[in-house]
Amino acid sequence: MNDFKSLSAQFIKQFEQEHFPAEPATLYDPNRYFLSLGGKRIRPVMVLLGNLLFDALHADAFKVANAVELFHNFTLIHDDIMDAAAIRRGLPTVHEKYGANTAILAGDVMLIRAYEYLNAIDKTVMRQIIGLFNKTAAEVCEGQQLDVDFEKMNEVSLDAYLHMIRLKTSVLLASALQMGAVLGGAGKGNQDHIYAFGQDLGIAFQIQDDYLDAFGDPAKVGKETGGDIRQNKKTFLAIKTRMTANADQAKRLDALATTNGPEKITETLAIMRACGVDEWAKDLKQQYYDRAMQHLEAIAVLSNRKGELRQLADFLLQRDY
């Protein structure tokens, strides 16, 4: 079966293999620990789905999927240091458990290991896939740097935020699908469409993420909401609210930003709603979702092969709010 769920199970099972040498354990145990924290493994499954859209699984599909997942985990280990995040998936982050120096090195060798998987794939696709991987890897670092920069800025434009999100989050989803498409023998036009599908889907997903953090039902979202507001994060919603607020609302937002009581979240949400930002965000997400689906439809394969990617889009973008 090639649906998302069974591919995910297949990937997770083979990903349990040992990726690192035993020694030095002080370097590689942290990596084993971090991978053992699990995760949805969405990106590697996108490699497999991108491949299967065009042809049966390439002999090297799991190697590429492993490289993509290891790359993603490398970014998480280093991002956690930068964000001073102590907890991931309910357990201590690598730098929290083993120290920042080891976390830097553990991330570095995680990235190098990804390249080892890529160096083992068939010569006919190797250069294109490594090229795509390199371009994407640099873009993800650029996006993370912009995120670091934005934290220190008073104002960030919507375009600048969109650009940052595209680099930090979307291009890896897009690239994972395209790597799969390359393995599946897709032509240039189809590769471009599947990349654009992944990119727009990623942005829609991020808009949803920002929306749910503000307006979501904690019971459905599965985590406490309001965290972005509490931390004064410059999300899609915060930026749009700033652009829309009248003078009184803007003044009140400034005041709320300096507080930390319960009124900070309730009042900020009220202003966001008064500015129509909740509806705007739903519309914007829908626009990106629609664009993503148009790119999916434009891919020149039989429509019934596209069911799994439609399923993936629905899996990422819930409708229940």
Next chain:
Amino acid sequence: MNDFKSLSAQFIKQFEQEHFPAEPATLYDPNRYFLSLGGKRIRPVMVLLGNLLFDALHADAFKVANAVELFHNFTLIHDDIMDAAAIRRGLPTVHEKYGANTAILAGDVMLIRAYEYLNAIDKTVMRQIIGLFNKTAAEVCEGQQLDVDFEKMNEVSLDAYLHMIRLKTSVLLASALQMGAVLGGAGKGNQDHIYAFGQDLGIAFQIQDDYLDAFGDPAKVGKETGGDIRQNKKTFLAIKTRMTANADQAKRLDALATTNGPEKITETLAIMRACGVDEWAKDLKQQYYDRAMQHLEAIAVLSNRKGELRQLADFLLQRDY
């Protein structure tokens, strides 16, 4: 001309090319800054020398040399964070000037850029060279982790220290030469010998480095000496002294380790000399140098092609002390 000096000048000139995009400048300016600090560029020249030992320069030799030099700079940027080093080559380190978060990311993209150069080389050598690069890159991280580990340990054996130094320093020299040899079309046996030559040379160089930091003439060494003793670093010399010292000397070393006055260095040096550690280190360095030269002699090319590598060994291992 293919001697070390003119190859070095050639490399430095072409390395002045722009390696990074303009934007985001907050990410790439730190990399441009760090590369502008210069350096001896020994490793990339070793790629060229390894190539020229066997054949004329391969069309991709400078790409591989660039990858090796960028990799080396990636390790320096990350190592400086770990060592909390504020100064390199007389100027602020990346994390000191731009913050640790940017330094982590700047290092990451520096490594990724190295892989871009490697992904542009000829298919017939690409897999072997990337394979060698990956293996070496992981080993260098392992060596750095062992160095981090050793800082926290009370006792480190000579073998453990040698293993750490081999990974942290020697394998990249060895691998740079072997990558060059691959480009030059060398067979397996010759590749093994040139790798071993680089590895033993690297260890001899490190022994010399430790020796000069303790016993060197500051005027000749070009920097203040005694730094390793001041910081209680577990060098070749410190480990050997511990192994050789009698009970009284050991007790005095323990006491000196907790002090920071001028007697710390003079008295520790006196005990080292009394234990014969200065002569031992010279002998040990000579042993590694001799082994390196035996490997060089064993390479099956005409002896007169080996002049530049003998020159390199002499350049790295001065005799004037």
